[in-house]
Every structure is written in structure tokens, then in C-alpha cells.
Amino acid sequence: MIDLKQQLVEWRYHLHQYPETAFEEVKTSAYIAEELKKMGLEVHGNIGGTGVVANLTVGDGKGVIGLRADMDALNLNEIKDHPYRSQHPGKMHACGHDGHMTNLLGAAKLLSERKNFNGTVRFIFQPAEEIGKGAEAMINDKLFERFPVDEIYGLHNMPNLPVGTIHTRPGPIMASEDNFVIRIKGKGAHASSPHMSVDPLVIAAEIILALQTIVARNLDPIETAVVSCTEIHTDGIRNAIPSNVEIKGDTRSFKLEVQKLLEDRMRKICESICEMYGAECEFEYTHEFSPTINWDECNKIATMAAQNIVGEKNTNSDCAPFMASEDFGKFLETIPGCFVFLGVKNEGEELIPLHNQLYDYNDEVLVIGAEFLAEIVQIRLSK
Ligand SMILES: [Zn+2]
Ligand SMILES: [Zn+2]
Known part of the structure; x- marks a missing residue:
């Protein structure tokens, strides 16, 4: 009989070779559905696009646990040369979602063989995590009406944490992400005649600096937030003062109140500065990712599971939060659950960050993730 690790490695290498990006996970979800069916599970596809849910019921227990993995890859060219490298040019699994899917397939295999529980497990494979739209798409497609769960759990591999360690925390563990666009309409003129213009570039410079006062001067210093302007576009002629400037950027925070404060203060600052200089202002603010906020009870369960699998010394139940964002936060808005980080860094090896073109999931944690x-x-x- 093929052993578990060998089976998991085989699954991951296949998934790694055929990476697909947001809402295009067609081959990926078909492959997963096929493997789940071989285990005798009841499988449902096309949920929220390419999402897959597989159900496994043992006994007559009423409890239902959801376990979730993400399926999408990134628009990056893989540069590591290994036998299972990406066969889809310009796409690769640089965030380790190939490993997450394999961990979850592994859990399905273990649970369907052991049948050591009483109740129902739902294995949820979601599309489009990277763009923060897959969880919402599945929820809008009646995921939890069709397949209700009491609690939901998920994990993400972490290249800065030692291999075989599991880290989590109660409360906020990953940040929300909002995006903004500020359009400033002034009056263009010859570069030599500033008195005939309303210069939107000078106004933009003042706005960019003023936005930094929100975190420094409006936010309670105990709270956490980031406001980053990341792009600036003008009409683009060297010897003309432009008519239009567009500033784009991104904010992160952990709480709905903080998210609201950032949006309100940004709007006020942009509109007021534009008004002061006689320019028009258009302020657009969109919510991309919800914060990922672990539920206390579920954090205790995840901690207990981690301790049972990797031992107390390899479990951190109160790790530092991470300012990146994760689509799993959307599920936790309404369903109790917990998200954990699974360490993948081998001692002495160079750290390759997530979203790097050399990134590759560590096979050493395939079984650990599945067992967890x-x-x-x-x-x-429990029975
Ligand atoms: Zn990612
Ligand atoms: Zn990821």
C-alpha cells in the first residue's frame, strides 16, 4: 500500500504542475473532486465558481466541522528548476496553496479511513483567495445554507516560522485590506505659468503627507493600522502642469472601527485639501479583505489539536498578528473558527518568502498539516 507521505507528495506535485489563478481553477478543482470521490466522499462542485465541497458523515452525531483550503495560484513565472515545475507559463503556486490543498486532501484520506469521530466533516476548497473574492463568492452561492457548519478551520504555511511548528492566537491574526483611489482635478497650464494653473501635483503631495497623520495622530496608539500610497499618475507631460493626478494605495487594520476611522479621515483630508486649493476631489474606498479574527473557543481547540500533533514546545497559542490579509477572514465574520500558521522553514536554509518566484511548499509538513x-x-x- 502506498504510504501517506508518498501519496501526499504525488498529489502536491500534480497540483503544483498545473497552477491556475482566481476563478479559473478548473483542472485543479476537477482533480481534487476526483481524488475525493475515490475516497468515497459525497462531492459537490461549481460552488461560487470553481469551489468544491466534500462531505463525510460518520455515526449519527449532529456536530459539523468545516475544514478549508484555498486553490488559486499567482501570475508569476516559476524560476526554480525541479521535475514538477509549473507547466502553465506565467503562473505558479508561489503562496503554497498546492500544499494547503494537499494537507486537506490528506485530512480527508485520514478521516475517511479512520472514521474515528461522530458527526459530519465538510472539506471546503475555495477559489480566488489571492484577490479576496473566493470566500464571498462561495457564501453568496449559498455555501452555508446548503452545507451548514458549526465551526470552520484553516491554515497557511509560513516560511519565516520553523518547520513543524504551529502558531495561532485568539482574536485578530491577520489584517483587513482596503484599497483607495484619490482623483484630483485641477487646471493644467504651461510649466512656466503656475499662476494660471490649479496644480494638482502640489495638492497631491500635501495629501500624501497629510494621510500619514491619521495613524500618527488620529488612531489610538494601542491600535494598529497602515496607510500606504503606492502609485501616483499624472497627465504625464514634462513641460506642463497636469490637470489630473490620481493617487492609489492600500490600508490595513484589524478592527471594523479602525477601518471606518481610516476611511472617514482619509475622505475628509482629501476633500478639504482639494477644496482649500480650488481643485475637485473624487475619493473612492473599497473593502478588499476582511480582517481575520479568531474566535476564542475555536482557538483553544486549534491549540489543543496542534499540541497533540506537534507537541507543546512546537505550538504557539499567542503568536504575533501578521499585517497581510487572508480571505478566510470572510468566513470568520459569521462562522466561529480559527486560522493557524504552519511553519515550513528548514533550519539553516535561506528564507524564501511567499509570493517569491522560487517559492516551493515544504513536503515535510504535508503529513503534519493533514494530521492537524x-x-x-x-x-x-469525539465519539
Ligand atoms: Zn498569497
Ligand atoms: Zn496564500
């Missing part, structure tokens, strides 16, 4: 997810079910739906 299965353990949550065993604890929560």
Missing part, C-alpha cells in the same frame, strides 16, 4: 486538521475533527466530534 484531522485532529481538530477528532477533538470536536
